[in-house]
Amino acid sequence: MKLIVQKFGGSSVANAERIWNVARIVTDTYKNGANVVVVVSAQGDTTDDLIAKAHEIDPNPSKREMDMLLSTGEQISISLLAMAISKLGYPVISLTGRQAGFLTDSNHSKARIKKIDTERLEKELDQRKIVVVAGFQGINRYDDITTLGRGGSDTSAVALAAELKADLCQIYTDVDGVYTADPRLVKNAKKLEEISFDEMLELASCGAQVLHNRSVEMAKKYNVNLEVISSLEDKPGTKIKEVTKMEKLLIKGVAKDDDIVRISVIGLPDKPGIAFKIFSLLAAKKINVDIILQSVGRTGTKDISFTVPVDSKDAALEVLEEAKDTLGEYTVETDTDVTKVSIVGAGMQSNPGVAAKMFEALYEADINIAMISTSEIKISVLIKKDLGIKAMNALSDAFIK
C-alpha cells in the first residue's frame, strides 16, 4: 500500500474552517487507498502568543522550559485535526513528537533528530488509521521535550518520510508551489513543475522562503520525493527530486536576500596568510561569511570585503577589532544598504554565457554590481538595496520566457 506523508503549516490549521479543509485533503488521500501520516505545526499565532506569555515572565527564559511551553502548540493542533478527521468518519489517532518516536539531541530550541522509533506509529498505520503527528518536537535522552527550531515541522515530515520509506512527502503551504521568483515582487514569475534538490537548496540559501534548507538537505540525503503544494487550491504543486527532466528553463529561480551587510577591511598589510587568519577567526565565532572580494589597496596593503547576515554584524566587528593586536592596523567600514540577488539553475553548468547574460541584463537596467559570487549552479551579485526588485524583474525578463 502507498504511504504518503502530508505536512500542514500553522496557517493551514489556523481556525476550525481551515482544519476542516485539511481534514478533507487528508481523508481524500486516504480514501484513494493510501496510508497517510499527517504532520502539523502549531495553529496560526499560537507560538507567538506562547512566546509573549513567556516573555512577560522572563525575556530570556530557560530553553528547556521554553520547549516545554512551545510544544503545547502542536499538541493542540493534532488533537483538533484528529477530532475533525474522526467526525468525517475515518479512523485516526494523534501522536505527540515523543509518541511518534522522535529522539533528538539535547540542544533545546534547535535540536537535531538523532533517531525516529516508529514502532507505535507503524502499529497504528497497520490498523489503517490516519496518524496525525505533532511536528517540530521530540524528546532527548533525559526524556525532556525538545523543539527543532526554524523549519522544524518540515524537517519532522521529511525525516518521517525517510524513516518510513514513504512514497511521497507533500508540504502543503499557502502558496501553490515553488516559483522562479517571489510572485509578489516579480511580474513574470512562473511556477515550476519540478526542481532539483541542489537548485532548491541554492534558492533557499539565496532568500527564497518556501522550504527550509534543513528539510531539503535531509530529503536529498535520503532521496525523499518532495512536493510543495497548496492547501487552499486544488492544483498540482512543484516536485522536488534528485534529477529533474530537461526543461527549457536555463535557470530555475531568481531570489533576493536583504538580510546581508557588507564589511570592508581596508589597508591590511600585504602578507601571506592574512585572509586565512581573518576568516578563521570569524569561523571560530560561527559567523557565516558569504561573498568575499579581495583587492590590492594602496602601496603594500590590500583590502578585503565580505558579507555576513545582519545579526552577525556586531560579532564580526568585534572579531576585527580584537584581531588588530596580532594583524596590525587597518580600517573597517560597513555598508547595510545592500542586497544580494541570485540566479539559480543546474542548466548553467552546461551553458557558458549565463553570467555574461546576467551582467548584461543588469547593465541594461542601469544597475551597478558591487560584488560577485558564483557556484556551479548559482550566480549572486551584491547591489544597492533599493534596486533589488528592479534587478529581479530584469533577470526574470532575461531568463524566464
Next chain:
Amino acid sequence: MKLIVQKFGGSSVANAERIWNVARIVTDTYKNGANVVVVVSAQGDTTDDLIAKAHEIDPNPSKREMDMLLSTGEQISISLLAMAISKLGYPVISLTGRQAGFLTDSNHSKARIKKIDTERLEKELDQRKIVVVAGFQGINRYDDITTLGRGGSDTSAVALAAELKADLCQIYTDVDGVYTADPRLVKNAKKLEEISFDEMLELASCGAQVLHNRSVEMAKKYNVNLEVISSLEDKPGTKIKEVTKMEKLLIKGVAKDDDIVRISVIGLPDKPGIAFKIFSLLAAKKINVDIILQSVGRTGTKDISFTVPVDSKDAALEVLEEAKDTLGEYTVETDTDVTKVSIVGAGMQSNPGVAAKMFEALYEADINIAMISTSEIKISVLIKKDLGIKAMNALSDAFIK
C-alpha cells in the same frame, strides 16, 4: 529534610502577576529549608478556551483526543511557573504528568491513578530542585495521555504527597480556608482551624465546594496532612486530618445543595420488596439516590419519595415509567423547588439533642421540613429552595458561637 507538596489552582496562576505570587510562596517555603513539589492546574480560562476550540469541531469529540488537547493547559502553567521560579534565582524543573510518573487507567477524561513512579521526581528533589508538576494528567498503559476529571489537580497533589510521604500537602485557593458555611451566604460563618477527613467528606457531599471528595478520600486513606490555605493572603489556613483536637464547636459546617430534585412515587401496591425493586432499578442505571422517605398512602398502597441530582431526573423518570410493567400502576410527581440544608460535625455523635436543636432553630425561623436524613456526623433536611439561605443562617446562629 521536610518535604512539602503545594497545589495551586487555575485562578492562582491566571496571569503573570499571579504566577509571580505563586513563585514567591514556593521559594519562601524552599528557602526555609524544605524540599518543595508544586502541583499546578491550567491557567484561569485556558481549559474553557480549549473546550470551546474542540466543540467548534465536534460537540462530542473523542475523549482520548480531548485529553490530548486539555493536558496542554497544565503544561503551559508548569513551564511559565518554572520560568518565574528560575528568574527568582532558584533551581527548578517542570514535569508533565507523565514525566512525574502518573500512571492511570484508560478511562479518558476521568481516569483513576493506578501508580506513581516517582524515580525521576525524587532524582530532581535530591538535586535540591523545586519540582513543578502538571496536575490533572497522566498516561495509561498504552502511553496515551489521560486526565483525571473534576478535582483532578487536588487528587494529583494528594496522591503525590502520599507516594512521597510528604510532611504536608497544602491546597492553595482563593479562599483562606474551610468555613463553617459559605461566607457569601451566611453572616456569622467562621473559618475552621481544623476539620477531620470525615467531616470534610460530609461537607463536600452536602454542597461545600472547597475540596473535591476524591482528594479528601485519598488523603484519609493514606493519612496525608492536608491544609487549605489562601494564595492571596498570608494567614493560616484550615488543617484537615484524621483526628482533630477537641473544639467547642459541636458542628463544623452548614452546607446547602441546590442540585437536587424530589421524586414522589404515589400509590404503590403495599407488597414486600417493592422499595427494594425500585431502588435496585435506579442503582442499575447508576442514579445516585440521596434522601428516602416512605409513608403509608391510601388503603392498600404506599408512597415513596426520594431525591436525586437534577441531571439524573429524566433517567429516573424513565426507570419509573418502565417499571410499571412489573410493579403495577402508580403516579409519579417531581418537585424541583427544593434544597438540601445540612449540618456536619463529629461532635454530634456524643451529643444527643443536636437534631432537636436543629429542628427547633428551623421551626423558629418558620421553615417547614419536607424530608430528613441523618448519618453519624450529619443531619440533612429538605426544604423549599427560596428558604435555603435563611435556613443556613438560622442554623449557623444556633450552632456556631
